[in-house]
Amino acid sequence: MLNELEQTKAELQRVHMEELKRMERMATLGELATAVAHEIKNPLAGISGAIQVLREDMSEGDPRREIITDVLQEVERLDKTIKDLLMFARPKEPEMMKTNLKELIERTISLVNIKARKQEVEIKTQIKDLTLNVDPQQIQQVLLNLLINSLQAMPSGGVLIITTSHDDSNCYITVEDTGHGIAPEDIPNLFRPFYTTRGRGTGLGLFISKNIIEAHNGDIDVESTPGKGTRFTVRLPV
Structure with missing residues (x-):
C-alpha cells in the first residue's frame, strides 16, 4: 500500500515538473515571438505601402501588375503570421x-x-x-x-x-x-x-x-x- 502511494506521489511530481517545464518553454517562446514580431511589423508595413503605390501607378494591362499583386498577397500573409505570433504571445481578454x-x-x-x-x-x-x-x-x-x-x-x-x-x-x-x-x-x-x-x-x-x-x-x-x-x-x- 505504501509502495503504491509513493509511486503515485512520484508520478504526480513527475507530471507536475513536466508541466512546469512546458510552461517555461511556452513563456520563452512567447517572449521570442513578441520580439520577432515587433522587429518585422514596422518594416513590413512600409514594404506593403510601397508595393501598393507601385501597383497604383501601373495600368490595368501592365503584365507586371500581376507580379506585384502576388508579392502583395505574400506580404499580407506575413502580416497575418505576425498577428498570430502577437496573439500567441499576448492573448487578449474577450470584450463581450x-x-x-x-x-x-x-x-x-x-x-x-x-x-x-x-x-x-x-x-x-x-x-x-x-x-x-x-x-x-x-x-x-x-x-x-x-x-x-x-x-x-x-x-x-x-x-x-x-x-x-x-x-x-x-x-x-x-x-x-x-x-x-x-x-x-x-x-x-x-x-x-x-x-x-x-x-x-x-x-x-x-x-x-x-x-x-x-x-x-x-x-x-x-x-x-x-x-x-x-x-x-x-x-x-x-
Whole structure:
C-alpha cells in the first residue's frame, strides 16, 4: 500500500515538473515571438505601402501588375503570421458585447468570397438569426481561421457549408468542407501551438482559435474523414 502511494506521489511530481517545464518553454517562446514580431511589423508595413503605390501607378494591362499583386498577397500573409505570433504571445481578454451572429458570419464569409470563387468552391449557409454575448472581433478571427483552413483543403474546388443551431444553453457553429480531410494521427495534435500539416503557416491558427473559444466558456471539436472532408463544430453558451 505504501509502495503504491509513493509511486503515485512520484508520478504526480513527475507530471507536475513536466508541466512546469512546458510552461517555461511556452513563456520563452512567447517572449521570442513578441520580439520577432515587433522587429518585422514596422518594416513590413512600409514594404506593403510601397508595393501598393507601385501597383497604383501601373495600368490595368501592365503584365507586371500581376507580379506585384502576388508579392502583395505574400506580404499580407506575413502580416497575418505576425498577428498570430502577437496573439500567441499576448492573448487578449474577450470584450463581450451583444452580437448578431448571422451578421458576423456573413461579414466573415465576405472576406473569403473572392478566394472561394477562384478555387471554384461553392459556399452554402444555413444560419439562424441569433444574438450572443461575445467578443465579435475574436469570434470573427476564429471563423476566418476555420474558413481559410477549409479553403486550403479544397484547392481544386468543392463545397463549404456553414450552419448554426442552438438549444436552451448553447449555440453551435459548424464549418464543414469536402476537402482532402485530416489523417487520424494528426487529429490529436491539431490544436497544439506551432503544429501544422502544411508546409506553410505558423501552426498557430487553430491553437489561438481554441484559446479564444475556451475564453468564451465554449469549446471546439473536429471530425474528419480522409478523402471526404472535415467538420469543425464551435460551441458557445447562449
